[in-house]
Amino acid sequence: MEDHNRFDVCVIGGGLMGSAVALGLVRSGARVLMVDKISRLQTASKGNFGLVWSQSKGSGNRDYSRFSEKAVLDFTDFALWLEEESGIDIELRLGAGLILCIGDRELAARTESIKKFHHEAELHGERHPSIMVNQQEVQKLVGKTALGEEVSGGSFSSVDGDVNPLLLLKAMRRIFIKLGGVFLGGCLVNGIKRRNRSYHLETSSGKIVAAKIVLAAGFGNIPLIGMMGEKLPLIVQKGQLLVTERVKPFLSLPFSCLRQTGCGSVIIGYTQENTGFETGTTVSAAVQLAQRAVRIFPGLRHIRVVRSWASLRIMTEDDLPIYDEINGYPGCYVLATHSCVTLASLHMSLLPSWILGGKRPDIIRKFKLERFNV
């Protein structure tokens, strides 16, 4: 192996996880190679809803709630830096986000859930940043746009928001390259060996040698970690979305199930289906999504849907992130979680110093693989 193919770190996977971490690593001065088996993404990093969201994260697990809240609070500075360095406006809106309820039953369930979040935060002397709002308050938030009669209220967060996830990814990748990172698209990693304190990767583009490796390959982490005799407890969950034609701005804050993008389209989300690794869309799911959207904003009944797609959420068995160094493989890290849009700020700022040999950040101390070895 020639020296020019040696890197401090090779990040496997160029989605939202890999790109955020690779960017943080290169910003810390490391020589970083990021590889992805496809050059044009078709994964969760491309098919997601774009929320920067904490109000519903970590019920029963204050560590994860706190982690999500910090990610959202750090997002403004992160976005400012990304925009300055990349020249790309990533369309971030923070400061208002709503989980909307239809009917009394949904409202009661949401009220209970928010009560629980508040209670769990109070037990740690902290505050959960969302409150319940009634139908009139939701109407005030959305201004003139008429709400459907069945809308009963919702939970409102004064920190959550949304972003254009495609532009977020593009900005992170652009700066990564600008700062000296190397990106190799169309490069499938299909073998990992540890020799002489380095990792030797067999790939479709030839051999790669790196002192450390980061497995940030979404579901691709399952076979990769299997090469080291470990199992990764990931669960597949399909989410289907709809996108409408562009319309005049009518909604200035994102709902968890409906938001208007910077170019005027309305994104309507999303299903939660357990149908394995298939990503087909169905008419029945599209109908269900469209009907709910019209119950929220009856005016949407006249708007045309132009596209629908589905992609796969990378969930862990307990819905919490996995950030770990693999047992017996020093310098080999596995990263896997849902919500990589929201968590991008922390993935870039927190994980790199740990990967480069620093202390494991306290805030992620519980997100280890060993919790599944019962």
Ligand SMILES: Cc1cc2nc3c(=O)[nH]c(=O)nc-3n(C[C@H](O)[C@H](O)[C@H](O)COP(=O)(O)OP(=O)(O)OC[C@H]3O[C@@H](n4cnc5c(N)ncnc54)[C@H](O)[C@@H]3O)c2cc1C
């Ligand atoms: C419908 C839906 C809605 C969502 N909405 C939100 C939201 O609103 N907010 C939020 O925060 N999150 C949301 N998410 C979650 C978010 O999209 C994911 O957390 C994120 O995209 C995961 O990124 P990743 O980089 O870990 O994985 P991926 O996007 O799967 O990227 C992994 C990459 O690794 C590459 N790869 C795999 N194996 C190999 C290999 N052997 N060699 C080389 N490359 C390899 C793949 O080609 C891929 O590009 C949503 C997800 C879905 C599906």
